[in-house]
Amino acid sequence: MDTTIExxxxxxxxxxxxxxxxxxxxxxxxxxLLTIDGEIIKKVEPDLGYIHRSIEKxxxxxxYQQIVHxxxxxxxxxxxxxxxxxxxxxxxxxxIEVPERVKVIRTIxxxxxxxxSHTLWWGVMGMDVGALTTYFYxxxxxEMINDIFEETCxxxxxxxxxxxxxxxxxxxxxxxxxxxxxxxxxxxxLPEYDTLLTGNVIFQKRMKGVGILTKEDAISFGASGPVxxxxxxxxxxRKHHPYSALDKVTFNEALRTEGDSFARYAVRIQxxxxxxxxxxxxxxxxxxxxxxxxxxxxxxxxxxxFYERVxxxxxxxxxxxxxxxxxxxxxxxxxxxxxSNLSLLNHISVGGKIGDLVxxxxxxxxxxxxxxx
Amino acid sequence: xxxxxxxxxxxxxxxxxxxxxxxxxxxxxxxxxEQLHQLMSQLKTNSETNxxxxxxxxxMDWGKxxxxxxxxxxxxxxxxxxxxxxxxDRENPTLDxxxxxxxxxxxxxxxxxDFFGIKFNNHPNLKRLxxxxxWDGFPLRKDYxxxxxxxxx
Amino acid sequence: MNIxxxxxxxxxxxxxxxxxxGAANIGSMVTIALIYLAIFAVAGLYLVLLExxxxxxxxxxxxxxxxxWWGLLQTMADALKLVSKELTGTVKADKFLxxxxxxxxxxxxxxxxxxxxxxxxxxxxxxxxxxxxLVAISSIGVIxxxxxxxxxxxxxxxxxxxxxxxxxxxxxxxxxxSLVTMVLLTGTLQLSEIIxxxxxxxxxxxxxxxxxxxxxxYMIAGTAETNRAPFDMVEAESELGAGFHTEYxxxxxxxxxxxxxxxxxxxxxxxxxxxxxxxxxxxxxTESIPWLGVFWFLGKTLLLVFLMMWFRWTFPRLRVDQLLxxxxxxxxxxxxxxxxxxxLIVWLNLTIQL
Numbered sequence: 001m002d003t004t005i006e007x008x009x010x011x012x013x014x015x016x017x018x019x020x021x022x023x024x025x026x027x028x029x030x031x032x033l034l035t036i037d038g039e040i041i042k043k044v045e046p047d048l049g050y051i052h053r054s055i056e057k058x059x060x061x062x063x064y065q066q067i068v069h070x071x072x073x074x075x076x077x078x079x080x081x082x083x084x085x086x087x088x089x090x091x092x093x094x095x096i097e098v099p100e101r102v103k104v105i106r107t108i109x110x111x112x113x114x115x116x117s118h119t120l121w122w123g124v125m126g127m128d129v130g131a132l133t134t135y136f137y138x139x140x141x142x143e144m145i146n147d148i149f150e151e152t153c154x155x156x157x158x159x160x161x162x163x164x165x166x167x168x169x170x171x172x173x174x175x176x177x178x179x180x181x182x183x184x185x186x187x188x189x190l191p192e193y194d195t196l197l198t199g200n201v202i203f204q205k206r207m208k209g210v211g212i213l214t215k216e217d218a219i220s221f222g223a224s225g226p227v228x229x230x231x232x233x234x235x236x237x238r239k240h241h242p243y244s245a246l247d248k249v250t251f252n253e254a255l256r257t258e259g260d261s262f263a264r265y266a267v268r269i270q271x272x273x274x275x276x277x278x279x280x281x282x283x284x285x286x287x288x289x290x291x292x293x294x295x296x297x298x299x300x301x302x303x304x305x306f307y308e309r310v311x312x313x314x315x316x317x318x319x320x321x322x323x324x325x326x327x328x329x330x331x332x333x334x335x336x337x338x339x340s341n342l343s344l345l346n347h348i349s350v351g352g353k354i355g356d357l358v359x360x361x362x363x364x365x366x367x368x369x370x371x372x373x
Numbered sequence: 374x375x376x377x378x379x380x381x382x383x384x385x386x387x388x389x390x391x392x393x394x395x396x397x398x399x400x401x402x403x404x405x406x407e408q409l410h411q412l413m414s415q416l417k418t419n420s421e422t423n424x425x426x427x428x429x430x431x432x433m434d435w436g437k438x439x440x441x442x443x444x445x446x447x448x449x450x451x452x453x454x455x456x457x458x459x460x461x462d463r464e465n466p467t468l469d470x471x472x473x474x475x476x477x478x479x480x481x482x483x484x485x486x487d488f489f490g491i492k493f494n495n496h497p498n499l500k501r502l503x504x505x506x507x508w509d510g511f512p513l514r515k516d517y518x519x520x521x522x523x524x525x526x
Numbered sequence: 527m528n529i530x531x532x533x534x535x536x537x538x539x540x541x542x543x544x545x546x547x548g549a550a551n552i553g554s555m556v557t558i559a560l561i562y563l564a565i566f567a568v569a570g571l572y573l574v575l576l577e578x579x580x581x582x583x584x585x586x587x588x589x590x591x592x593x594x595w596w597g598l599l600q601t602m603a604d605a606l607k608l609v610s611k612e613l614t615g616t617v618k619a620d621k622f623l624x625x626x627x628x629x630x631x632x633x634x635x636x637x638x639x640x641x642x643x644x645x646x647x648x649x650x651x652x653x654x655x656x657x658x659x660l661v662a663i664s665s666i667g668v669i670x671x672x673x674x675x676x677x678x679x680x681x682x683x684x685x686x687x688x689x690x691x692x693x694x695x696x697x698x699x700x701x702x703x704s705l706v707t708m709v710l711l712t713g714t715l716q717l718s719e720i721i722x723x724x725x726x727x728x729x730x731x732x733x734x735x736x737x738x739x740x741x742x743x744y745m746i747a748g749t750a751e752t753n754r755a756p757f758d759m760v761e762a763e764s765e766l767g768a769g770f771h772t773e774y775x776x777x778x779x780x781x782x783x784x785x786x787x788x789x790x791x792x793x794x795x796x797x798x799x800x801x802x803x804x805x806x807x808x809x810x811x812t813e814s815i816p817w818l819g820v821f822w823f824l825g826k827t828l829l830l831v832f833l834m835m836w837f838r839w840t841f842p843r844l845r846v847d848q849l850l851x852x853x854x855x856x857x858x859x860x861x862x863x864x865x866x867x868x869x870l871i872v873w874l875n876l877t878i879q880l
Contacts, residue, residue, distance in 0.1 A: 017681060039846065049503035057513055061525065130756060130843030136585040196840070202756055203842045219425050219448055222477030233448065240451065304396030305455075307429075307444065318429050320444070333431040335444075343480040355759070355845035372503060 014042060021050050027124065027361070028368030030342075039353045044346045052372040059332035064090050064164060064299040067332065072158040074334065075370035077117040078312035080109050080153075083162040085319045088243055089308040090164035093301045093321070100245075101289040102166045104282050107245040108179065109149075109161070111275040115186070116145040117313035118272050121365050125265070126197050128362040129206050134197055141189055144182050148175070164299060166292025179283055183276055190272060198269065207262040211348045211360035214259055221347070222340035225315025226271065227364055230264035232257040237311040249281045264363040298327050314338055314365055338370040374421070374452050376400040382422060386415055399444075401455045409458050410469040416445060416454070417474050423447045424454060427471070430481035432489040434515045435459065439466050439489055460491065470496040488513035534558060534650060558650050559640075566639055566788060571601040573787040576828075577835055584839040611776035623677035628774065628781035630670030635788040638663045642795050643718050645805040645819030656717035657709065660796060661702045664751065667789070668694045674782070675770035687770040689759055689846055693750060696853045697757075700747035701793075703861040707740040707868045708733065708800050711877065721804040727880035728803040734878055736868040741801050743857055743864070748793035749834055750849065752786060756841040757849055794830035795823075802826050 019032040029050035035043040055074065059067050068086050072079030084106055091098060123138020146156040152172045153161040161168050197203050213223070218231040228235045236253045238246045254270035256263035301323040308319045315337025322331040341364050349357045379400055380392050390412070391403040404412050416424045429444035440459040446452070460466040470493040472478040482493045483502040490511035493499055501508065510517055517523075537557050541550040575590065575597060582589025590597035641656050643649040653659060668691055675687020709715060711733050712723045723729070730737045750757040771782045798804060803826075805819030812818045844852070871877060 015681070049505070052503040054512065057523075126842065130758070131839075131841060132581075133585050133839050136587065140586060197842070200842065202844055205848055206842060206845060217476070220476045222427060222475070224428075235448075307398065316428065318444070320429060320431055320442075322433070331431075331433060333429065335429040335431075339480060339484075340477050343477060347476070353845060353847065 027366055030366070030368050030371075034354070034357075036354065041349050041352055041354065041357060044349050044357065046342055046345065048342075048368075048372055050372065051369050053369075055373045056332055056334065059329060061328055063327055064301070064329070067329070068163060069160055071334070072160060073369060074336065074373055075312055075314060075317070075338070075367050076157055077120060077367055078113050078314065078317075079157065080106075080113045080159045080161065081310055081312045082317060083160065084110065084244070085308055085310040085317050087162045087164045088310065089306050089319045089321055090299060090301065092308060093304075093306045093323070094164075094295070094299070096165060096293055096295065098166055098293055099289040099291070100287040102291060102293075103245040104248075104286050105167060105171060105291075106162065107249070108279055108282050108286075109153075109159075110244070111278045112145050112148065112179070112182075113159075114275050114313045115272055116142050118268050118275075119145075121268065121313075121362075122193060122197075125362045128358050129203060131197060131200075131203070134193075137189075137193070137196070141186060144185065148178050148182060151175070151178070163292065165295040166290070168292075170291045171286075176283055176286070179279065183279060183283075186276065190269070193269070198265070204262060206355070206359050207260065207265060207363070209260050210352065210356045211261045211363065212259050213344065213348050215257075217344065217347060218259070221344040223315070223344060224337050224340065225311070225313075225365075226254070226264050226267040227315065227341050227344075229254055230256050230267045230363075231259035235316065237309050237316050241309055243308075243310060245282060249278050251278050261359050261363040268365070300325060300327050301329070312337060314367065314370065315341060334373055336370045336373060338366045338368070342366055342371055374450055379422065379452065379454060382419075383412075383416070387412055397455065399453050399455045401457060403457045403459065406458055406460055406468055409456075410471065410474075412456070413443075413471050414474050416456075421450075422452075422454075423449050425449075425475075427475040427477055427481075430478055430485065432485035432491060432513065433457075434489060434513065436515060437461070439463060439491055439514070441468065441485060441491065443471075466491045467494060468492070469494050472496060487511075490514070533648060562639060562650060563636060566636060567784070569791070570784040570788050571605055572598075573791060573831065574604075574783075575601045576831070577787070580832065580835045581839050584836075605780065608776055608780040613776045613778065614773075618679045620677040620679070623673050624773075625778070627670045627674035627677060628778040628785075630673065631667050631785040632781040632788075634663050634667040634670070635785045635792065638792050639788070641717055642799065642823075643721055643804055644823050646816045647718075648817075648820065649718060652716065652718050654714075654716045656720070657705050657715045657796075657800070660792070661698065661705065664701075664789070664792075665695075665698055667785070670785075671770055674774065678770070678773035680773050683770050683772045686772070690753055690770055693753065693757065693759070693846075693849060696850060697747045697750040700743055700853060700857045700861055701751055703858070703865065704740040704744040704747065705796070705800060707736060707861070707865050710865070710868050710872055711737070717799060717804075720800060721806060724803045724806055725810070727878060728801065728806070728808075730801040732877045732879065733868060733871070736864050736871060737801065739860070739864050740868070741797070743861055744797060744801075745830075745833070747853075747857060748797065749837060750853070752789040752793060754786070754790065754834060754838055756837060756843045758838075758843055759846050759849065790831060790834055791827065794827045794834065797830050798823060798826035 014035045014037065017034045017036060019034060021029040021031045031047040031050065033045045033047060034041060055070050058070060062070070068083050071082040071086050075082055119138045119142045123135040126134025149159060150156050152175050153159045213227070213231045215232045218228045218233050224235050232255060234253060234255060239253050251274045254267045254274060256267055301321065303323060303325045306321045306323070310317050317337055318335030320333040320335065321329050324330045345361065345364065349360055376394060383402065384390055384392065387404070387408055389405060389408070393401050416422050424445040424447050426446040426448050427443060428446055431442045433440045433442055438459040438461050440457060443456040445454050445456065458468065460468065468491055470478065470482055472482060473495070479497065480502065482496055483499065485491050486493065486499055487501045487503055488511055500506070510519070512519070534554060538550055538554040541553045545553060578600070579589040579597065590600040593600045593603050638660055640651040641649070641653065641659060671694070672687050672691045675683045708729055711729055712720045714720060726732065730741055733740070771779055774782060805823040807813065807818070807822050
């Protein structure tokens, strides 16, 4: 009797697991279909669309001022920057020059948003690899930023403070004082983060050498933001195509070459330091002036196509508007950073273990509404 | 490189391309569907153009024609270019995939298929991305009608 | 106050007054078992509350403080809630094994509590293979986990149970070997005798260098054996839902949950007995009041329990293969070398005697 594996009736099938839309590690409603062999992953296939709200179709029937309010539901952790992207598109298309005051305030709020997003990312990152205390420390610092936003803009998460032409209202008198207090407080806390997580041997062993992304792959997959900068591709939109007040400040671009999860982690920590340095350079010299420029009540862009790029906390957001001269855009396409970052998940997770997949996904910092739009 | 020199180099490969700069901040190239893949791979591999970063792939419905707009950038020379391709067949539009040239096109082309119905030849996994498998119709087309889900002002 | 501390004998003699000898034996055993069950079921609940409070303090918040003054009735309320829950089960679960699994786990935990000496002569079951008994009992607990994962008929539960089984079996070796290192100093496995030996100084002081290494290995391996962080891949909530007890609810889930905390208490109690002198006071300061030994014992145990909770809320978790590498490539060889070192020290009479 032939008992070799090829000729017997034993068949081995791939073990198929669903990390379903409701899962503590997928940061939103993302469904991952994993094909595994024991503990090794053979294929990861994301299933999207659980929070698709057809924002691009809605933009075709809304006016330009209304589109701004749709964008901050996309990547809700960088909502201020998303709003600014659309406002910049409209302002550059109409060739409106906004006052200096507006530019400086927009940049300060951008960097505060970036710090808020990164502290939330850090807290959740620790939680995913098992250090449950980091969640509270990250949120404690984020609360201070949320309070600043609440006082000035009126909302904690979806700011809606930018309008085409400037800001919706002037900053609160307490703004400068509170931002300075926050910077002083946060400078003592970031080293604490390093002590708790970055220097921990267990954490480093979970992250170093895991989920390696080479520079050529990063470029080919369209990665941007800290994901690409962790692999050595210099893609910071704030450096290459500066907007608002970014040409007036000096800062370093956080770059690493190893391309593993630890490199992406370190890039984001360094970005928080750089953001604080940008805010410090601007906060003392906010120029006086108007907080907005008057535009028509009904904004009509000239006929043509317009593309604007900004750097959100996740990467490069692109707004592509095709206009035929009417009061609604003909087509709006949002090039979201998370969409391209998610497409490389399969490539870097194959051959690793399930524990590595969770660590890698945490460093990709995906916000699913940004992907699904 | 300036738009002028880019235009000279690229038109030397394929003569039937149309170049324009009006109505846009970048140099726009319109290419025929049959020559799309050849143009794209030359744009990437040629060392003077070296467009290795595809940062935006959008589907478009121009009213009579469907099409795709590609925004390309070079990471070494830092110049940007836009390639457009138009398809006149609305019933069964097909195009060559560029996902073998830039891996990011994999997901982007699935999105275009989902919303516009444009099929891509040789795509590794062409199925709907956001909408469910049994969805009828292609929502981002201008002639899409849906009484239940669309709110028209 | 003259409270007779030898409880088994007291109850036995009390019952002998109106029963035959055999019945009195069984009667005393049953009574003691019921008393321990009652005390430790409640103690398990209060350990859960302690964990939640400690977690709150590490995370800059207060922890439960609404139900009862200072939150003391919180876990009572949780236990009542768990008792009243519907007992769900999966359709194709193997009914008998599914129901049996929690009992393996809780019974072995409670059995291990019987041999601890809380103070001089206050010990339910003083057998001469004390430590051997403890290690053997903890091995039986693994069966419950594997049964629970298998019988749930759920892929995630099965993966969790397999991981847990592998982890527990590997780390038992380290636990056993580090205890063997200390047995070399005492020369006996009986727990009350081990404490007698420590009247000349706690074993961690007597054995200085190898004893400290043995203690550190024991704490690491003990934390791993109870599936607590940083070794809690098994129930890694961010990955697999809840591991092997995903499909359990109500009282059966409460058994698993309680057993984890009682296991933690047992590991800390063994460490307190073997390394830190059990119920003996430091330098013999309350030698004359024997019943204070209970407080010394509980104090030392709770300090070590706090240490284990501290680990959980600070460190990230290890990946499964890193966990096993740690045991088989690092802890086990280190342990074996340590035993040789301790044997040399005992043979050459280099121990510190106070």
